[in-house]
Amino acid sequence: MQMSEPVFKVNVELMAWATVFVGGDGSDRKNAEVDAFSGDTVRAVLKRLSARHPDLDKALWHEGTDSLSEHLEIAVNDALLGIHHTLESEVKAGDTILLMGQFMGG
Amino acid sequence: MTDSIFAYAGQILRVDLSSGKTWTEPFEAEDRRKWIGGTGLGAKILWKEVPPEAGWDHPENRLVMATGPLAGLPVWGTGGLTVVTRGALTNGATNTQANGFFGANLKCCGFDAIVIQGQSPEWVYLHVHSDGVELRDASSLLGKDTWQTQQALEEVTALNGHNLSVYSIGPAGENLVRFAAIQGDYGHVASKNGCGAVMGKKKLKAVAIERGKKGIAAAHPRALYAAADEIAHNLKTDASTRGLYLFGTLGGVRNLYGMGALPIRNYTTNVWPEDVDTKKWEGKNLREGFDHRGHQCSACGMHHCHMLVIGSGRHKGEVVDEPEYEGWSGAGWAIGATEPSEVAWLNDRLDRACVDVNEFGWLCGWVMECQQKGYLSDKDLGFRLEWGDVEGANRLLQMIYRREGLGDLLAEGVKRAAEKLGGEAADCAIYTEIGNTPRGHDHRSRWEEMLDTCTGSGGTLDTAPPVQPTEFGLPARIEPQDPEAVPKQVGVLRGRRTFEDSLGACAFTTRVSMHVLCRSVEAATGWDFRMEEAIRNGRRTAALLRAFNLRCGIGPELEKPSKRYCSTPVNGPVAGVSISDHWEKMLDIWYETVGYDRKTGRPTPETLRSLELEEVIESLWGAEVKT
Numbered sequence: 256m257q258m259s260e261p262v263f264k265v266n267v268e269l270m271a272w273a274t275v276f277v278g279g280d281g282s283d284r285k286n287a288e289v290d291a292f293s294g295d296t297v298r299a300v301l302k303r304l305s306a307r308h309p310d311l312d313k314a315l316w317h318e319g320t321d322s323l324s325e326h327l328e329i330a331v332n333d334a335l336l337g338i339h340h341t342l343e344s345e346v347k348a349g350d351t352i353l354l355m356g357q358f359m360g361g
Numbered sequence: 362m363t364d365s366i367f368a369y370a371g372q373i374l375r376v377d378l379s380s381g382k383t384w385t386e387p388f389e390a391e392d393r394r395k396w397i398g399g400t401g402l403g404a405k406i407l408w409k410e411v412p413p414e415a416g417w418d419h420p421e422n423r424l425v426m427a428t429g430p431l432a433g434l435p436v437w438g439t440g441g442l443t444v445v446t447r448g449a450l451t452n453g454a455t456n457t458q459a460n461g462f463f464g465a466n467l468k469c470c471g472f473d474a475i476v477i478q479g480q481s482p483e484w485v486y487l488h489v490h491s492d493g494v495e496l497r498d499a500s501s502l503l504g505k506d507t508w509q510t511q512q513a514l515e516e517v518t519a520l521n522g523h524n525l526s527v528y529s530i531g532p533a534g535e536n537l538v539r540f541a542a543i544q545g546d547y548g549h550v551a552s553k554n555g556c557g558a559v560m561g562k563k564k565l566k567a568v569a570i571e572r573g574k575k576g577i578a579a580a581h582p583r584a585l586y587a588a589a590d591e592i593a594h595n596l597k598t599d600a601s602t603r604g605l606y607l608f609g610t611l612g613g614v615r616n617l618y619g620m621g622a623l624p625i626r627n628y629t630t631n632v633w634p635e636d637v638d639t640k641k642w643e644g645k646n647l648r649e650g651f652d653h654r655g656h657q658c659s660a661c662g663m664h665h666c667h668m669l670v671i672g673s674g675r676h677k678g679e680v681v682d683e684p685e686y687e688g689w690s691g692a693g694w695a696i697g698a699t700e701p702s703e704v705a706w707l708n709d710r711l712d713r714a715c716v717d718v719n720e721f722g723w724l725c726g727w728v729m730e731c732q733q734k735g736y737l738s739d740k741d742l743g744f745r746l747e748w749g750d751v752e753g754a755n756r757l758l759q760m761i762y763r764r765e766g767l768g769d770l771l772a773e774g775v776k777r778a779a780e781k782l783g784g785e786a787a788d789c790a791i792y793t794e795i796g797n798t799p800r801g802h803d804h805r806s807r808w809e810e811m812l813d814t815c816t817g818s819g820g821t822l823d824t825a826p827p828v829q830p831t832e833f834g835l836p837a838r839i840e841p842q843d844p845e846a847v848p849k850q851v852g853v854l855r856g857r858r859t860f861e862d863s864l865g866a867c868a869f870t871t872r873v874s875m876h877v878l879c880r881s882v883e884a885a886t887g888w889d890f891r892m893e894e895a896i897r898n899g900r901r902t903a904a905l906l907r908a909f910n911l912r913c914g915i916g917p918e919l920e921k922p923s924k925r926y927c928s929t930p931v932n933g934p935v936a937g938v939s940i941s942d943h944w945e946k947m948l949d950i951w952y953e954t955v956g957y958d959r960k961t962g963r964p965t966p967e968t969l970r971s972l973e974l975e976e977v978i979e980s981l982w983g984a985e986v987k988t
Contacts, residue, residue, distance in 0.1 A: 271615040271643045272604045281604065281612075282645040314600035317837035324837045325827060326600035328620050335620060335806070335934045337840030355619040356604055357838075358612050 261290035263348035265300045269311075272356035273327060276311035291346055297331060298342040300352060315354070328357045367580035368430035368885035369393055373402075374472040374494060376487060378563050379420055379479030383494045388473045394888065395973070397863035398429030400456045400819070401902040402474055403445025407454060408905050408977075410478075413912050417449045417555065418537075418562045420480045426528070426568060427474035428464030430885050432865030433577045433659070436589040437596065440465045440659030441865040442528065442551060448820050449539040449555025450720070450774050451796040453910040456819030456862060457553035460666075461546030462526040463570060464865040465659040470573030477563060486514070486529075486567040491574045499566035506531040506713035507544040514569045523659065529567035530557045531715035533762040537561050538772040540720035544712050548656065548666065548682025552717040554797060554820025555774075580887025588881035593662055595873040602872050604644060609665035610869075612644030613686030614694070620841070621806035621934035624690060626697045626748055627726030628791060628803060628925055631933025637699045642689075650701060653683070658867065665869060671702045681709035690801030691722030696729060697748030707751050707758075714762045723775045723791045723798045724761075725754050736786035742767050774798075776923070791926045794919040797821060805928065806935045808847045812947055815920045816851075818906035824851050825858045828872045832892070833857075842935065844943035845950060852954025856899030863902065900955075901972040904964040907957070908977050917962035920948065 267287045269277055274285045289304050298321070305312040317324040323342070330353040331340040346352075372385045388402070396402045403425035415421035425445040432439050442463035448455035467475070470489050477487075484499040502510050510529040515521045528545030534557035541557030544550045579585040596602045604612045617623040618639075621631045633639065640646055651669035658666060667683040684692065688708035689701075698704050711718050729748050731737035739745045743766050746753040760768025770778050775798055779790035792798045793815050800822065804811035810822060817823035831837050833853050839846040861871040864882070871878055875892045883890040910916075921927075921944065929939040940947075952959040956968035963981045970978070978986055 270619055271645075272612045275603070276600070280645065281607070282643045283640065310600075317831065322837055324600070325830060328616070330619065330934050333934055334936070335841060337842055338935060338938055341840075353619060356612055356616040357601060358604060358610075358616045 262293050263291050264288045265291045265346050266351045267300065267304050268351060268353045270353060270355045272358070273354045276314045277308045291348075295346055296343050297336070297340055297346055297352060300346055301342075326357055328355050329353065330355075367578050367887050368434065369398070370468050370471045370473045370575065370577070372472050374475045374489070376475060376477045376494075376496070377479045378477060378481035378485065378496070378565060381481075381496055383496070385472070393430075395898070396902070397860070397898055398473055399427050399441065399443035399863035399865055400445060400859055401863040401898060402427050403443060403456070404454070404902045404905045404909070406476055407445060407447065407909050411447055411909075413914070415447070417447045417452050417559055421478065422447045422559060424477040424556070424559050424563060424565075425474060426463070426477070428467055429473075429863050429865030430882060432464030433468040434579055434585060434589075434885055435660050436585070436866065436870070436881055437593055437663060438658055438661045438867030438870030439865055440526070440661075441867060442545070443862055443865075444543060444551040444556045446556050446559045447913070448553070449537070449541070449558035451554055451820055451915065453795070453913050453915045454818050454820065454906040455554035455556050456859075456906065457551040457556055457821065458862055458868060459528070459543070459545060459549040459551040460658040460867045461549040462523045462572070462659045463528055463545060466523075466526045466570040466572045468573075468577050469575050470570060471575045475568065477565060480562060481564040484564045484566050486569060487565065488518075488569050490571040502529075502566045503535065504532060507715050508547060508713050510567050511545070511547065514567060518569065518571065520571060524572045525569060527567055527569045529715075530560050531713055531762070533714045533716045533772075534558060534561035535566075536762055536764050536772070538716060538762055538764070539774045539777070540717040542715045542717050544715045547668070548712060549658070550712060550715075550717075552719070557715045579885045581884040584884035585881060588877060588884050591877050592870065592873050592881065595877065596663065596870060599873070605663070605665070605869055605872070607664050608644040608648050609663070609667070609683070610686035611647040611689075614642045614647070614689050615639070615644065617686075617802060618642075619934070621930060622802045622804070624695045624722075624801060624803040627695060627723070627730045627789065628805070628928065629730060631803065631806075631930050631935070633694075634699065641701055647689075647701060651683070651705070654680070656682070661867070661870065663870065669705060671706060674700070674702045676702065676706045679706065679709075681705050682712060684708040687801040688718050691718035692754075695722035695726045695801065696754055697726070698751050698754070699749060700751075703751040707754055710755050710758060714758060716758065716762065719801050720774060720798050721758065722801060724771055724778070725757055727775060727779065727790050728757065728771070730789050731782070731786045734785070734789070736782070736784070736789070779923075788924050790923055792923045793926070794921050794923070795915060799926065803930070804926070805930050805938075805940065806933075807841055808844070808940050808947070809841065809851050811922055811927065811940060812848055812951060813851050815922055816948075816951060818903065818910050823858060823903055824854050825868070827854055828857070829874055830854065832875050842938055842940075844947050848947040848950035849954055852951045855903055855955050856896045858899070859902045860895045860899030863898070897972060901974060904969065904972055904974060905977065907962070907964060908974075908981055911962060911981065917959075920962070
């Protein structure tokens with residue numbers, strides 16, 4: 256099957272601790288421009304990115320499944336996942352997905 | 362210790378401050394297995410020995426300072442102290458933890474717990490060592506803060522570091538501030554529900570425990586080392602705990618901000634001011650922004666607890682305890698303070714005075730908002746207190762612990778002060794109707810913690826955030842604002858945290874697989890011990906603490922957040938999302954999941970039977986239900 260050309264990019268931003276999963280040092284931010292195709296979902300974009308980063312793949316998905324693990328929190332366009340978007344929501348050009356450490360404090 | 366006892370000292374130290382008598386009693390094998398230690402043991406003592414008419418300030422109230430089977434063994438973070446008492450904020454059960462060296466030292470002196478009753482006619486401190494126990498005159502310690510108290514006792518004993526663990530109260534405890542804490546080993550705090558006020562009412566200034574000379578044997582040492590190694594490995598490599606291993610709880614500020622769970626200016630906003638250098642608040646940068654000294658707890662390899670040297674500003678050169686996330690939150694963001702060195706300094710003042718940093722943050726933030734909105738005048742307070750004014754916050758702290766002026770009312774805690782002021786001022790206050798306040802989060806973004814805080818029986822969270830929830834048959838992750846999945850998760854996980862709090866171990870080093878934790882208990886004690894028993898044990902303790910509260914008149918009608926606590930965020934990642942519309946339904950699901958009666962709040966007879974709490978059935982449900 257011939258893959259169609261990506262039609263737009265989605266920005267995935269990894270913040271502070273989450274940067275360690277893509278080669279960062281746990282501070283600042285790292286941005287990844289991820290190819291997206293018409294009809295792509297939040298899940299598809301995240302799967303595409305995590306396929307390039309084994310540590311992120313392990314942290315983001317529960318034991319190799321399509322279910323999210325407890326390690327990372329996600330926001331889409333500055334709203335937590337579950338409020339305006341789910342994993343199955345379609346992404347649009349200009350969307351930003353934010354990944355951050357799932358940590359409660361103590 | 363007899364040869365047949367593993368992991369435990371096998372004795373409980375009893376202290377009657379009214380008579381000055383001390384004695385020991387055995388921690389029997391049956392009780393060890395049923396209650397484990399820590400919170401479990403404390404709950405059992407509260408239930409048996411503190412009648413409903415004995416309020417927090419009554420001589421018959423008990424102050425239980427307990428540890429557990431892992432304390433003193435070579436498992437990370439096992440200097441654990443659990444304080445269980447009837448607390449001053451809720452006048453109900455209290456379950457609060459601290460670390461350092463207390464638990465390990467106590468076990469090496471031959472005790473698993475200290476149970477303190479009565480009220481001393483004069484101020485005393487308790488000195489425990491391998492060869493005996495003494496109540497000593499504490500008059501020379503009065504007025505000293507907690508660090509000064511520890512320093513003074515180090516001079517008296519000529520001991521320091523891990524050779525002497527000191528937990529004490531500062532001026533807030535002496536003056537019965539209802540959110541006074543018990544602070545120890547320079548920066549560790551059993552902070553919840555006014556346990557320090559209970560200690561103050563008993564006129565007990567400090568408990569000093571030398572590193573005893575008695576050994577603690579593990580049943581299967583090699584298996585224990587293997588389990589301990591696995592725990593350490595998991596903490597170092599797990600995607601969630603690796604950050605905790607490297608930077609302690611410092612990462613919480615940035616992460617929680619991203620989730621809308623960093624409480625800013627008394628829940629008035631979820632967006633930090635534009636002039637804040639947000640990079641300063643990342644965990645790694647907070648750590649590297651200061652000169653540090655290691656300050657590890659007993660047997661711990663985490664890079665968690667540190668002393669830090671303030672490098673700039675008014676307090677340059679001062680050595681303070683590195684704040685936990687809760688300190689950055691309560692002494693910082695909740696009151697609008699955004700300069701880390703200033704926040705670290707204020708957090709240290711709070712520890713020294715021995716007040717709960719969370720309650721102080723909600724109280725101070727509330728006063729600031731009330732002043733901003735004109736609900737509280739400069740004359741009422743005695744000065745002007747603006748958002749972010751750390752020096753003013755310290756002035757407020759002093760008014761509170763001296764009970765001066767308005768500080769006398771504020772020393773009663775947020776709920777009582779808000780109810781006294783009433784009107785629009787009361788609408789701004791963050792608290793639960795039971796009388797406690799949340800940890801340092803904006804729970805409008807973390808519904809599971811709001812539900813847990815409101816239904817908890819120990820003066821704070823009972824269940825806490827999920828750790829490896831799939832072990833309980835739950836999804837790895839749920840949406841934090843899912844009104845059905847959230848109460849289900851909180852209910853199913855009930856018992857895990859209570860079990861952990863019974864082990865004499867730190868809540869951060871137990872954030873590993875339950876199976877591994879149970880292997881460590883099995884190796885230490887020699888029991889055949891599995892996750893099912895651990896959870897049943899935790900749920901038993903949680904149910905007994907609830908039964909205690911119900912007997913004290915604290916029922917389900919109080920299980921709700923204040924108006925501000927459950928208000929709708931106006932901005933940030935959860936803007937416009939409200940928990941209020943779902944609250945009753947969430948309670949329905951939680952009650953059904955935990956097996957408690959929705960109307961009365963009581964654990965059902967079936968639940969109590971399944972937890973081997975038959976003796977509680979008659980007390981809660983009457984004799985006819987028992988059979």
